[in-house]
Amino acid sequence: MKVKKLFTYIIISFLLLNNIKAQEIIIISKVDNEIITNVDIETEKKYLLLLNNNLNKLTEKEFFKLAKNSLVR
Secondary structure (H helix, E strand, O other): OHHHHHHHHHHHHHHHHHHHOOOOOOEEEEEOOEEEEHHHHHHHHHHHHHHOHHHHHOOHHHHHHHHHHHHHO
C-alpha cells in the first residue's frame, strides 16, 4: 500500500514539475526566411556569456539587443 502511494506521489510530482518548465515561444523577427524566437535569443545569450563573461555587466535590454543582432548577422 505504501509503495502504491509513493509511486502515485512520484508520478504526480513529475507531471506538475514538467508543466512548470514550459515556456512561451515568441517570434521576434524574420531574416531571409528564417525566424528568430525568444528561445533562440536566450540560447545566443548563453553562448555569448561563455565567450565573454564581462557581458554580465550589461543591462537586460542591452544584452537582449546584442544577442538579437548577433543572430541577425
